[in-house]
Amino acid sequence: MDEPERANDSIAVKDLVKVYKGGVRAVDGVSFEVKAGELFAFLGPNGAGKSTTIKIITTLLKPTSGTAEVLGMDVKIHSARVRSSIGYAAQEVGIDENATGRENLVLYGHFYRLDGKTIRRRSDELLELMDLTEESGRQVATYSGGMRKRLDLAISIIHQPQVLILDEPTVGLDPQTRGHIGDYIRNLVQELGITVLFTTHYMDEADKLSDRIAIIDHGRIITSGTPQELKDEISGDVVSLTLTTDGASTSDGVLDSSREMLRHQPFVREIQEIDGDLNVYVEKGETDLPRILRVMDGNGLTVQTISLSRPTLDDVFLKYTGRTMRDEEGQRTTWARMQRDVRRRK
Ligand SMILES: Nc1ncnc2c1ncn2[C@@H]1O[C@H](COP(=O)(O)OP(=O)(O)OP(=O)(O)O)[C@@H](O)[C@H]1O
Ligand SMILES: [Mg+2]
Incomplete structure (x- = not known):
């Protein structure tokens, strides 16, 4: 041999x-x-x-x-x-x-x-x-x-x-x-x-x-x-929006109009929908998250929860597959924690 x-x-x-x-x-x-x-x-x-x-x-x-x-x-x-x-x-x-x-x-x-x-x-x-x-x-x-x-x-x-x-x-x-x-x-x-x-x-x-x-x-x-x-393939931050409370399904109309509204904002790079939630990819989460809230609010769209996170490998997976692989170890940052971090930086 x-x-x-x-x-x-x-x-x-x-x-x-x-x-x-x-x-x-x-x-x-x-x-x-x-x-x-x-x-x-x-x-x-x-x-x-x-x-x-x-x-x-x-x-x-x-x-x-x-x-x-x-x-x-x-x-x-x-x-x-x-x-x-x-x-x-x-x-x-x-x-x-x-x-x-x-x-x-x-x-x-x-x-x-x-x-x-x-x-x-x-x-x-x-x-x-x-x-x-x-x-x-x-x-x-x-x-x-x-x-x-x-x-x-x-x-x-x-x-x-x-x-x-x-x-x-x-x-x-x-x-x-x-x-x-x-x-x-x-x-x-x-x-x-x-x-x-x-x-x-x-x-x-x-x-x-x-x-x-x-x-x-x-x-x-x-x-x-x-x-x-x-x-690094995913530049910027990810803002995740839940539009309804747990259990209730988001109507397609609300989802579509929210997506449409956000898509036209200059600071929004990309939007992905997962199971009725929206992941909005933005340049700078700290400033863009409040902007997203204002856009939603101004159009009479209610946001139940909103969170900010740095890109994870899950976002990489999502980018390529359109699905999420997120598990219990996700690194979602809560809105409260983000506000605290922003205050600290001031
Ligand atoms: N002996 C087998 N005969 C037929 N199909 C099989 C066999 N072993 C695995 N498969 C199928 O091949 C695919 C890949 O299976 P595999 O075990 O390699 O996945 P995996 O990535 O290791 O998954 P897990 O994370 O669940 O361990 C699956 O669809 C599985 O059902
Ligand atoms: Mg295996």
């Missing part, structure tokens, strides 16, 4: 397509590269095709067409070598609940055919790195969600892979624990120089944690870049 070529990219995916039996086109022409030492986020809503892409890269699934390379090795040709050079933590975890944290690590060490001494040394180091030393003798069944995820991370790198692939490493955790796991992942990149590709549907997490992001929707990458580059 040919020797794999050396590559600058740790992961290189080109024109990847996966059509499942039954015809679901889960991945529809995906291309991206992850550079050595990079922390790369694959961000997208449920069913976008993240896990499918990850499973192809980790050799668990065959692509319908296209290529994926890890460290210059084609995943179809050099699958065994690819498997031994990557660490992988799946979306559904494979930990033995009845064994202790340390026993799980040792088990995986044997699985990777490491010798006993190496396993002991690395288990100690990794338990320390993941702050699990004290809990290492306890049955995993007694661990919290965050502790399990940390053990997962430790297990996935027991064989010292150069590339670590994590499918939803923080799913199901509370926001605070998610933040902690993020810190541990960042630490792995810094301390061990590992390249990390992780999937998430939390925009704030992709934003805070990653060096670069690819946003995927319906099996296609809609845009990619550093978090800042992506947000």
Whole structure:
């Protein structure tokens, strides 16, 4: 078999397509590269095709067409070598609940055919790195969600892979624990120089944690870049308007006339409608928000709530898809808080 070529990219995916039996086109022409030492986020809503892409890269699934390379090795040709050079933590975890944290690590060490001494040394180091030393003798069944995820991370790198692939490493955790796991992942990149590709549907997490992001929707990458580059695509601020109270549906007439009214204001750049609410993109929120209120008021249109926010990755997603991916972690600024900030600046 040919020797794999050396590559600058740790992961290189080109024109990847996966059509499942039954015809679901889960991945529809995906291309991206992850550079050595990079922390790369694959961000997208449920069913976008993240896990499918990850499973192809980790050799668990065959692509319908296209290529994926890890460290210059084609995943179809050099699958065994690819498997031994990557660490992988799946979306559904494979930990033995009845064994202790340390026993799980040792088990995986044997699985990777490491010798006993190496396993002991690395288990100690990794338990320390993941702050699990004290809990290492306890049955995993007694661990919290965050502790399990940390053990997962430790297990996935027991064989010292150069590339670590994590499918939803923080799913199901509370926001605070998610933040902690993020810190541990960042630490792995810094301390061990590992390249990390992780999937998430939390925009704030992709934003805070990653060096670069690819946003995927319906099996296609809609845009990619550093978090800042992506947000810079949306210049200015976003003012969100709710025109009715919860439960009541905004009549199309009110929505249309509001949109029409605002569209003609010189300070309004763009308007997006989501579920009966309006997102108005403006140059400068602090001055333009009161202007919007005046326009609405002057035309007899009632605003129930109004809020101002800086562009988030959700706005980037919205720009490309016309839909929102906003989750409970949205960074909406309340009107009251904005007023306070304006007062402070005076
Ligand atoms: N084994 C399968 N057979 C048929 N369809 C599948 C299979 N696995 C996934 N799919 C479909 O492929 C699409 C992409 O699924 P995938 O699991 O890759 O998405 P995802 O982005 O990881 O979503 P999530 O955020 O929910 O984990 C979905 O429509 C899903 O229903
Ligand atoms: Mg998934």
